[in-house]
Amino acid sequence: MKAIIVCTSVSHGNTRRIADVIAEVLDARVVEPGEIDSAELAGYDLVGFGSGIYLRSYHEDLRSFIDSLAVERRSKAFVFATSGFPDKGIHRFSRPLVQLLEQKGFDVVAAFSSRAWDTYFPFKLFGGIRKGRPNADDLESARTFAEVLRGSVQDSLPGTG
Template sequence: MKAIIVCTSVSHGNTKKIADAIGDVLQARVVDPGQFDATELAAYDLVGFGSGIYLGSFHSQLRAFVDTLPAQPQRKAFVFATSGFPESRIHRFSGPMVDSLEQKGFEVVGGFSARAFDTFLPFKLVGGLRKGRPNDSDLESARSFAEHLRNAVGTAS
């Protein structure tokens, strides 16, 4: 199975840490959407899409990248995010990204979220919240998620 991870990580490097942990297990290259040619996706069996969460949504750069993708019929994908807060039942921040990917023809086979250092106002005024996150436990959870993906998708390919 050949995998790649498209990741936007801008504030504190939180999402890149998670992407690297997942990428190590999947032996996947981690790329920024602004530095990757979407036509190359055809070479991959599994594509990960991840970013921090900003005002309840994936980063605008990643959303714009997905919007410009050509159809990807039957290509498998997963999503991941870092956020100061978990998804709520009322507003699932991964939902719109999953919907966008499915509209492009991807089969979304998994999702992962980790808590992360957050300095969005008003939290910046008190030095932020979730200091030290993602931590070793979060990175281990990301690796476990990737192992599950590798086992599930690798045997189906």
């Protein structure tokens, strides 16, 4: 299985830490949106997309990159994020990104979210929330997520199941 992770990590390196753990398990390269193009993405069985969450949304650079992709049949994909708050309830921040990826032709098979140090306003006034996150437990959760993801994607590839 050939995998790549497209990641935007700008504030504290939280998202990159999660991406690196997932990449290690998937034997994947981690790139920023400007380091890969649509044609190169076609060569991967699995593509991950991740960033920190800003005002309940994935980073603009990641969203713009995905938005610029042509609509065509694409590989399997997963999304991941780091945030001061959980990705749950009726206002899940992963839902719009999953929908955009599906519109571009990806088969989104999984989503992962980790709590992380968040210093976005107004939290910055108080030193932020979730300082020290992602911690060892969060990184282990990312590793477990990636192991399960790897197994399920490999089992679904032609000639492997």
